[in-house]
Amino acid sequence: xxxxxxxxxxxxxxxxxxxxxxxxxxxxxxxxxxxxxxxxxxxxxxxxxxxxxxxxxxxxxxxxxxxxxxxxxxxxxxxxxxxxxxxxxxxxxxxxxxxxxxxxxxxxxxxxxxxxxxxxxxxxxxxxxxxxxxxxxxxxxxxxxxxxxxxxxxxxxxxxxxxxxxxxxxxxxxxxxxxxxxxxxxxxxxxxxxxxxxxxxxxxxxxxxxxxxxxxxxxxxxxxxxxxxxxxxxxxxxxxxxxxxxxxxxxxxxxxxxxx
Numbered sequence: 001x002x003x004x005x006x007x008x009x010x011x012x013x014x015x016x017x018x019x020x021x022x023x024x025x026x027x028x029x030x031x032x033x034x035x036x037x038x039x040x041x042x043x044x045x046x047x048x049x050x051x052x053x054x055x056x057x058x059x060x061x062x063x064x065x066x067x068x069x070x071x072x073x074x075x076x077x078x079x080x081x082x083x084x085x086x087x088x089x090x091x092x093x094x095x096x097x098x099x100x101x102x103x104x105x106x107x108x109x110x111x112x113x114x115x116x117x118x119x120x121x122x123x124x125x126x127x128x129x130x131x132x133x134x135x136x137x138x139x140x141x142x143x144x145x146x147x148x149x150x151x152x153x154x155x156x157x158x159x160x161x162x163x164x165x166x167x168x169x170x171x172x173x174x175x176x177x178x179x180x181x182x183x184x185x186x187x188x189x190x191x192x193x194x195x196x197x198x199x200x201x202x203x204x205x206x207x208x209x210x211x212x213x214x215x216x217x218x219x220x221x222x223x224x225x226x227x228x229x230x231x232x233x234x235x236x237x238x239x240x241x242x243x244x245x246x247x248x249x250x251x252x253x254x255x256x257x258x259x260x
Contacts, residue, residue, distance in 0.1 A: 001034045001069070002237050003050050005088060006076040006200060007142075008039035014202035015043065017224055018076070021200065024230035029238060038073075040087060047073065047095040051102060070103040072244075074237050076199045076224075078112050080152055081144030105244060110236050112197065113155035118228040120163055122195055122220040134166040136189030138180040138217070139197045140208040143172025153197070169197075173207035178215055194219040199229070 004025065006018045018037055026035035036050040054069050075088045089106060096104040119137065126135060137160070141150065150169055157167040166189045170176035177194060184192050194212035196205045196219070205222050212219035223229045 001036060001051065001054065002029070002072045002074060002241070003036045003038050003047060004076055004233070005038050005040060005047070005073050005091075007083065008042035009200075009202035009204075010042055011202040011206070014200050015039075017200035017202070017222070021224040021230060021233075024227065025234045025237075028231055028234035032238070033241065040083065040091060047091060048098055051095075051099060054102060068101055068103040070105060070244075072105045072107050072237065072241055074107045074233070075109050077109055077142075078152070078197055078199075079141050079144045079149045080109070081142075081146045081149040084109055085146070107237060107240050110233060111155065112153050113159045114232045114236060115197075115223055115229060116156060116159040116163075118223050118226050118232060119156070119160060119167075119195060119197075120165070121226045121228045122223070123165075123193055124218060124220075126191060133188055133190040134161075134164050136181070136184035136187075136192035137165055137167045138170050138177055138184065138192060138194045138212075139167050140170045140173050140177060140194060140204075140211075141197045142204055143174075170194075170208075173204050173211050177208065177211040181215055181217060192217055196220070196222045198222045199224040201225075 004018065004022050006014070008014065022035055022037045029035060038045050038047045038050040051071055054071070073092050075084060077084050077088070092104055092106045096102070123135065123137070139153065139156070141153070144150065150171060153167070153169050160167050166184060166187055168180040168183050170180040181192055194208055194217050196208045198205055199222060201222055209219045
């Protein structure tokens with residue numbers, strides 16, 4: 001089972017958007033992996049709710065080795081802030097203590113650079129009159145006070161430049177949106193668009209859209225509304241699951257060969 005572990009939001013649009021995205025990811029991964037959704041804050045289902053239907057194993061193991069059902073948790077977070085470094089790992093550890101009969105695995109967060117095609121898919125058609133100047137994108141992230149939380153977005157900016165797109169990050173949907181737009185203008189970018197670099201709709205996406213409207217700039221839907229995003233998530237999860245499974249098989253084979 002793969003659990004897409006989203007942040008959660010008091011805005012009901014968030015849950016609906018995450019559910020839609022999870023269905024797209026499940027279609028890509030079917031029938032290899034089952035996909036569930038859980039949330040870190042605001043509402044459920046929790047990680048334990050998501051695995052409630054998985055059969056467990058209580059008491060001593062039966063004769064012959066039966067591996068525990070494996071659960072991979074993929075955080076739907078991009079900024080490398082406190083949620084990624086502390087809150088999500090703590091939630092997975094707590095779930096493991098509550099359900100030790102399951103083999104819990106925390107997957108690394110999706111690198112922003114893998115969403116290059118997703119960002120390009122969200123952008124409106126280019127104004128032909130702006131040919132020769134890079135297109136500007138204000139990438140609005142959820143925001144973090146951690147100094148290195150936004151470092152990974154530098155690789156996304158580099159990946160977009162060959163497509164003639166210049167990306168500047170706004171750390172949260174506040175005054176930083178205007179500052180990022182000003183920097184893009186100074187860099188010679190044109191056709192500036194505000195793109196919420198978030199997986200699902202909600203309060204922060206609405207604030208990003210409002211900030212864009214106040215500046216007279218167009219804004220897009222969040223990343224998770226595109227097929228490209230679902231494909232990127234599915235490919236990232238599948239690659240790590242395959243590698244993890246292969247390594248586990250090699251380890252078990254080595255242990256069996258070494259047994260007296």
